[in-house]
Amino acid sequence: MRRNPKLVPTPGIPTFGTTLRLIREDQDHTRHTAANLHGISSGYLFSIESDAKKPKLETISKMLEGYKVGPLLTRHLHELRAPALLLPTSDKLCQQVRGHDDWIKHLDDLEERRTLAAYVDPFWNILACNETWLAALPGIEETHSIARWLFSAIAKEVFVQWEREAAHNVAYDKAMLGLFRHSAQARELIAHLQSRPDYRRLWAASIDVNYGRHTDDLLHHRDPATGTLTSYRLSIAPMDESGTVHLVTAIAKPYSGPPFTPR
Numbered sequence: 001m002r003r004n005p006k007l008v009p010t011p012g013i014p015t016f017g018t019t020l021r022l023i024r025e026d027q028d029h030t031r032h033t034a035a036n037l038h039g040i041s042s043g044y045l046f047s048i049e050s051d052a053k054k055p056k057l058e059t060i061s062k063m064l065e066g067y068k069v070g071p072l073l074t075r076h077l078h079e080l081r082a083p084a085l086l087l088p089t090s091d092k093l094c095q096q097v098r099g100h101d102d103w104i105k106h107l108d109d110l111e112e113r114r115t116l117a118a119y120v121d122p123f124w125n126i127l128a129c130n131e132t133w134l135a136a137l138p139g140i141e142e143t144h145s146i147a148r149w150l151f152s153a154i155a156k157e158v159f160v161q162w163e164r165e166a167a168h169n170v171a172y173d174k175a176m177l178g179l180f181r182h183s184a185q186a187r188e189l190i191a192h193l194q195s196r197p198d199y200r201r202l203w204a205a206s207i208d209v210n211y212g213r214h215t216d217d218l219l220h221h222r223d224p225a226t227g228t229l230t231s232y233r234l235s236i237a238p239m240d241e242s243g244t245v246h247l248v249t250a251i252a253k254p255y256s257g258p259p260f261t262p263r
Helices: 016-026 031-038 042-049 057-067 071-081 090-098 101-112 131-136 153-158 162-179 184-193 197-205
Strands: 116-120 126-129 219-222 229-238 246-253
Touching (some): 016 057, 031 042, 031 057, 071 162, 090 101, 101 116, 101 126, 101 131, 101 246, 126 131, 153 219, 162 184, 162 197
Antiparallel strands (some): 116 126, 219 229
């Protein structure tokens, strides 16, 4: 628990400096003790954390080693130091997907097999999907955004492990917000979710980031209309070299999750 409630982070587009400050605070270092740990001055550390100065790569390596930062946060910090990646607008990405007849036909083929399928951008905005996908996520057509839908009341009835799924999503959002921080999608995501109590709580609860989901990490689902429980194996495949469009499929498996407890 953080000792100063004023320092609890609130949702926003990450920067290199603010992320480094959160790592320091998470480890209960003062700026003075952290500066000594890294062999730099407190003033220089302050200028880094306030994004006034960009440290050299060797300085970053020394700081990451001092904080014993894991590989995912290390990747995140290096991405924040580098120029942001460009991400076309959602409209342009939708046009790109719908302009590929083979991609749309693949959605239809998966629909015939009753396989959930959708094309999404890095923020999990839905660019195109099949009817089975829509049926499994009631109300998703109102936002066409999985990240936003996840923090709706219906999502808590659909996802058996909603808290776990929501926390995983917030950690993923942090990584994508850093990677595509100048995009319209980044600004839209924060504008819609930064005031949601659950989103704020989970954002403040951890400094972790993640970049995807292992195929063995099953998603446990409940049909709110019938109460039927199903586990899904997710597959996420990039459709272009830029990594701006992904195909997400969900293969139904016999239910193997915990008992459903209404929230």
